[in-house]
Amino acid sequence: MPRRKVLGKDRLIWIYIQMIRIREFEEHVKRTFLEHPGAMRGHTHLADGAEASIVGALATRDTGDFVMPSYRCHGQPIVLGTSPRKMMAELYGRKDGLCKGFGGSMHLADPEHLFPGTSAIVGQSIAHAAGAALTAQVKNTGQIVYCFFGDGSSKQGAFFETLNLAAIWKLPVVFILENNEYQAYTHVGLEDANAQAGDPLSQKSAAFSIPGATVDGTDPLLVYNAVAKAAERARAGLGPSLIESKFYRFSAHGNAITVPPIPTQFPEHEAIGVYGNKVEYRAAKERDPIPRFRARLLSQNILKEGELQRIDDNARMEMDDAVQFALASPHPAPEEATNYVYA
């Protein structure tokens, strides 16, 4: 039997707080491209739209469990308790960054908070997540692993190889396929056999004889229920499950790829910028998980408008502060570049 069936009031509030914190962080990152051009280099990928999916999934987590996101990795650490100051400073390449300026947006890592790192090569971190699960299994720690990856990743060999291996070894891992409908710039229907046939992507689980489920990833409580079941199974030593969480990413895949000195910023979402489909984008925005969950808390008298406003303000101020912290942090000394090559 699942241990958590009903979420208490405090937990629902916690979910909302984490969702709005992620959104505010990402809004601040996005604004950086306009307000502090050049402060962030390379490629940055945002989790706006994924908040309900991330927080709903991690609401099932026990304190010691590992979390392994892909390179779209800003949302999960915020939930884990990683300092947004350090995260922002890392995005700015500063000395006080989470990875001392060596990683950047795509390579956040905070092992202290059970987030051991990422890969920015599509799908490869799925295998790393199974590896963390192997550690938990061999050492018999009772930990499980939450492995997040995009729909695009589910076409990588690493996905198929790892799910098969995780299934035969019964590794304690929950595979959370974040289907945001676009792999980078290409619509999922153009590159996924299941999607093209009108089937859910969770159908891939059948290939490995493991449970699979598709869930509305814009509702944190539906995600919670689906992931809780998968997490229970993993904890019970029965092996992995595949959860397809469907939501819509509100920003483009990443900031525009430009060559210096041309400044970069976020372009229009691909639905509009590539496919000219404003209707699709607008419909998705109307289903924005944050105002919907906010309205639910209000209508169920869990929080009053004033209390919600305070939560929103706090999240905004926390991320304002993170930006100020990042801007004030020094750049690493150039000669540090040869540190950390070997342990």
Place this chain on the structure above:
Amino acid sequence: MSKEMMYGEAMAAAITEEMQRDADVVFYGQNMAMTERDPMLKMFGRNRVRIAPISETAEIGVAVGAAITGLRPIVELWMSEFMLVAMDQVLNEAPRLRYMSGGQVKVPLVLKAGYGFAAGWGGQHSNCLYHTMMGIPGLKVALPSTPADAKGLMAAAIRDNNPVVYLHHYMLTLDTGEVPDGEHLVPLGVADIKRAGSDVTIVATGWMVKKSLAAAEQLAREGISAEVIDPRTLAPLDVETIVKSVKKTGRLVLVDQAPRHSSAAAVIAAEVAEKGFDHLRAPVVMVTALDAPVPYGEPLENYLLPNEDKIAQAVRSVVGERVRASA
């Protein structure tokens, strides 16, 4: 105390001893520990000794994830070419994660693979791919040439806190030699002078060390004294020991089973050109495989690869008349 062991046995002994010493060491790969009779399985159980599917990306990627979270995995890959289907994990994951995290994680794992199988395995199973790996910062590459080194380098690789590609040479598997009992560690990054000499420095790895030693024996009968150095690891590369030898001998012959431009020899030649140029009395000569894939037929394969005679001939060409005259 030591005893005579085969190269293959020595390597396995190191794995067994390290697994006895450290419960964090796990060992898995394809087509291993398949029945309950397997001695490793009997000793360590299914939790630490596992069968993996034919999925190198998953096998190596899982090792990376396990390593950053507290295990010391050894992946049995059997043949170095099988790593090619998982090169992202080998070159772009394992050696990068520590650096990208600003030193927060370490990646202690061993990728064990045989290479250079010059016994009719043809174009896709006989290769030497270390050049691709030795230049990747964060990765270490060990390639033993003797049973003692096979044990000592394996033990050191398992204890090392970095990803190590451990390449054992298939043609040396049955070679025997004295191997120290119990704990025997060969530090990664320290070359070994396998034969001391004064007229020429020969640098070789793996099977080529054996061939170079045979050539040195032949040359000694002609009055040419060759020093044979085995770097034992290509990353880190002990350039200092090689340059020091070149300062003494003034001549350098590099023997490598890989084709010329994908050889370790090419890298060593560049290092010596920069750091030992003033001491060279003759051009550096590389004795490598010819620039073709490895052929199947025996005469073809023999023609392509370096051998004792080619090495001896190269040495004679750089030593010239001077040594022979003074001999």
